[in-house]
Amino acid sequence: MRDIISSTFILLLSILTCIGATRLQIGSFSAPGSGFFPFALGVVMGCLSFGLLLKTGFEREIVRGKEPFCGFRGIKVLFLLFSLVLYGFFVERIGYTLTTFLLFIFLLRGINPQKWYVVIGGALFASLGSYAMFQLALKVQLPRGFLGM
Amino acid sequence: MEIFGQILFGFQVALRPDNLLCCFIGVLLGTLVGVLPGLGPVATMSILMPITLKVPAESAIIMFAGIYYGAQYGGSTTSILVNVPGEATTVMTCIDGYQMALQGRAGPALGIAAIGSFIGGTISLIGVMFLAAPLAQFALRFGPPEYFALIFLALTIVSGLAVGSTIKALLMAALGMLIGVIGMDMNTGIPRFTFGIRALFDGVGLVPVIMGLFGIGEILINIEEKIELDVFKAKIERILPSIQDWLESRWAILRGTLLGFFLGIIPGGGALISTFASYALEKRISRHPEKFGHGAIEGVAGPETANNAGAQGSFIPMLALGIPSNVVIAVLIGALMIHGVQPGPLLMADHPEIFWGVITSMYLGNVMLLVLNLPLIGLWVQLLRVPYMLLFPAIILFCLVGVYSISNSVIEIFIMAFFGMIGYLSKKFRYEPAPLVMGLVLSSMMENAFRQSLTLSDGKMSVFFTRPLSAVMMIVSLAVLASYAIPLVKKVKRSL
Secondary structure: OHHHHHHHHHHHHHHHHHHHHHHOOOEOOOOEOOOHHHHHHHHHHHHHHHHHHHHHHHOOOOOOOOOOOOOOOHHHHHHHHHHHHHHHHHHHHHOHHHHHHHHHHHHHHHHOOOOHHHHHHHHHHHHHHHHHHHHHHOOOOOOOOOOOO | OHHHHHHHHHHHHHOOHHHHHHHHHHHHHHHHHHHOOOOOHHHHHHHHOOHHHHOOHHHHHHHHHHHHHHHHHHHHHHHHHHOOOOOHHHHHHHHHHHHHHHOOOHHHHHHHHHHHHHHHHHHHHHHHHHHHHHHHHHHOOOOHHHHHHHHHHHHHHHHHHOOOOHHHHHHHHHHHHHHHHOEEOOOOOOEEOOOOOHHHOOOOOHHHHHHHHHHHHHHHHHHHHOOOOOOOOOOOOOOOOOHHHHHHHHHHHHHHHHHHHHHHHOOOOOHHHHHHHHHHHHHHHOOOHHHOOOOOOHHHHHHHHHHHHHHHHOHHHHHHHOOOOOHHHHHHHHHHHHOOOOOOOOHHHHOHHHHHHHHHHHHHHHHHHHHHHOOOHHHHHHHOOOOHHHHHHHHHHHHHHHHHHHHOOOHHHHHHHHHHHHHHHHHHOOOOOHHHHHHHHHHHHHHHHHHHHHHHOOOOOOHHHHOHHHHHHHHHHHHHHHHHHHHHHHHHHHHO
16 A cells, blocks of 8 residues: 555656656757756656556565554654744744744653753753754854844 | 875875864764764764865865764774764674674774774775876876766766665666756756756755755654664773684684775775675685674775775776766765866876875875774764754755855755755655766766767767767666666566
């Protein structure tokens, strides 16, 4: 099942790639255009994903492996990804230190709950310590936000 | 005699205080990430890449190279003491290394691993010095068809040697190449697959992709699976191996060096394949194969020597041809490109400070690693006791700051999060992410070589088969591909 899902997805992606490539200029063999190489890649991906689909379909023995999301504890995974996206949205508006502080509160408390003093101490240390290291010592330009840091 | 002058020049570069410091930081970080499971050299290099933009290219590459071979040293510590490989390249060390630790011989196991790594790495470097330069000279004859054929060959072999399904690895390589075409076409200026997003006009950066796939992706898997390490508790007393240990492991070290070096040169080779090959060889030729799996010191000495020899041998295709033989070297090539240095056969002539500086720095790095690994073993053991749940937020922070500082744009954070999800899904669906990175790095090189070849030959695909060198490489690639396809065709035939 695992391979049927993934190969079907890539097959669709390869078709979309070929369609997208034809909208660019494909050109000819003697003068290949912008879409030539992506079109060729789309064809290669299509053939390979079709091959994988065939292989999975023709496999006589049923492989009783673990399915990809068997025993899925994905809520943490989704939360973590979501927190990264939120961080991206707010870091330039609020500023590096405060956003990082809030992110660490979430990571240390939300993903795998630690004691509150560890959470607050860790978040403070991470946000201020990393600001000092990157912005002040290494002169990496971090987003300032309304707090100016 | 010319080569000795160049080696001397290399030492002048490597012994500069800033480069010595970079080398030390590299090997220290390499040992650290090697010891800690869940954070590998690829993710570490990506995290540090934006910071290294402030230092000269040779210093950055010296540091990155140190991380790569340093991780081979460090990975053995976790394998021996915890029975969890710190790196994929130290998987084989777990088998006999951990058994030795259980028998109270953790010290000699760690000692022989460090000393074998030192010997393998140092001898392998001599090969790198004497082979890379003539190969680079030879590669100057390469035209676009030869380059296309070489890249095609590299991707084909790398996909075949990837863990798991070959079709999936080839798919990932093609997907990586597709990601590589996103952005403005260099020849026509037409934006491709950018969906109107201006930030994508310059293409998808290598750093957020790697950090996402290997950094965030790995964390997502780990927080789901919950890592708990059972660290070996007994005190480690004698580190230096006894005379008997030496006698038993000397030939394994020598064989590991040769095997690692030659497998390192081959695309797809490097440290990983070398360790498996070395362990299999040692077990096959041993007079006491029954000892393997129960604490045979040759089972530690061979693979540990081979992985370092392989890691250093894999620098040859990078330095001489600009072609990565594995994903770590692909990141190193990416780092060179970010510094505005074009990897390839002209590297030696145009940037001798990088070519010779990096090679000679590895001698110094090997000595530093020996010093770091033998007396400081207790410190590394303590590090293993840091809970992963406190470690992963720090890794995320480094990833976030690292990607943001590349172009001061939050788009890079979103790209990293997206590829983090891809990395997680690729693990779930058993796709190897390394070929994707190889494809991404090689995409523009391959497209340029392909288009130039067709333009030069007036559209004749036969150009790849009429020039002797490219013909040989294309035929080998097609033969390798056929060897992957034959079992599938047989399976389909049987089912019909």
